[in-house]
Amino acid sequence: MFRRARLTVAYDGTDFHGFAEQVNAHTVMAELRETLEKVVRHPVDPVGAGRTDTGVHGWGQVVSLDLPERMDLASLERRVNKMCGPAIVVRDLRWCDDPTFNARFDAIYRHYRYHVVNSPAPNPFMARTAWHVSEPLQVWAMQLACDPLIGEHDFSTFCRKPRISDDAQAPSMIRRVISAEWHEVPGDVPGLLRFEIRATAFCHQMVRSIVGTLVEVGLGKRVAGDMRGVLVRRQRSLAGQVAPPHGLVLWEVGYREQ
Numbered sequence: 001m002f003r004r005a006r007l008t009v010a011y012d013g014t015d016f017h018g019f020a021e022q023v024n025a026h027t028v029m030a031e032l033r034e035t036l037e038k039v040v041r042h043p044v045d046p047v048g049a050g051r052t053d054t055g056v057h058g059w060g061q062v063v064s065l066d067l068p069e070r071m072d073l074a075s076l077e078r079r080v081n082k083m084c085g086p087a088i089v090v091r092d093l094r095w096c097d098d099p100t101f102n103a104r105f106d107a108i109y110r111h112y113r114y115h116v117v118n119s120p121a122p123n124p125f126m127a128r129t130a131w132h133v134s135e136p137l138q139v140w141a142m143q144l145a146c147d148p149l150i151g152e153h154d155f156s157t158f159c160r161k162p163r164i165s166d167d168a169q170a171p172s173m174i175r176r177v178i179s180a181e182w183h184e185v186p187g188d189v190p191g192l193l194r195f196e197i198r199a200t201a202f203c204h205q206m207v208r209s210i211v212g213t214l215v216e217v218g219l220g221k222r223v224a225g226d227m228r229g230v231l232v233r234r235q236r237s238l239a240g241q242v243a244p245p246h247g248l249v250l251w252e253v254g255y256r257e258q
């Protein structure tokens with residue numbers, strides 16, 4: 001007999017070709033699944049809450065799967081972390097009350113963080129997890145430019161369009177952003193800035209395209225008032241550079257019942 005379980009997974013995406021399994025590629029999910037199968041000694045079919053690109057990190061990625069109901073979850077968590085850590089770590093492993101729980105389809109929001117080190121010199125200890133921008137940024141302008149993003153919009157300007165066959169219908173780029181904000185992070189890292197964005201769903205490269213455009217606002221290459229026009233025109237060419245992947249982390253996935 002099997003029972004539905006839920007894992008909260010953290011990972012350093014630097015050396016992985018994204019989260020989701022791909023043919024002939026080293027991915028987080030492939031390594032996690034293979035490790036689980038070694039410990040459980042049975043095939044598993046894990047489902048992730050969201051896909052992250054090559055080099056993107058995760059702190060609150062959620063995975064659902066079926067495990068033998070007599071499995072000792074505490075022991076399983078320890079063994080998986082010993083085999084996969086520190087690059088991949090199961091932060092929490094529990095049984096689901098709902099036997100139909102699906103990490104992807106039951107999620108009501110995804111929350112991402114993006115870190116920028118805004119200082120003249122790079123910080124070697126943040127090199128794998130933050131984008132270094134040496135020129136001074138006007139955080140207040142970047143924050144002001146976030147306002148047009150809130151709500152339900154067509155984010156075609158900021159999304160990489162998927163490849164589709166000639167007879168297929170193009171997928172919708174309409175997404176609902178719940179919150180978006182910049183703030184300075186107090187502590188021992190000079191110039192550390194954090195962008196946080198929460199939405200019901202995201203399209204490919206959406207967060208990184210938004211960050212790249214907002215950084216151009218912070219550098220004075222655009223004004224905050226440009227953001228709405230860039231958004232509503234739905235032209236990919238109007239977005240700024242795509243921010244590098246290593247500054248991005250899937251921070252949290254929300255569900256109606258935590």
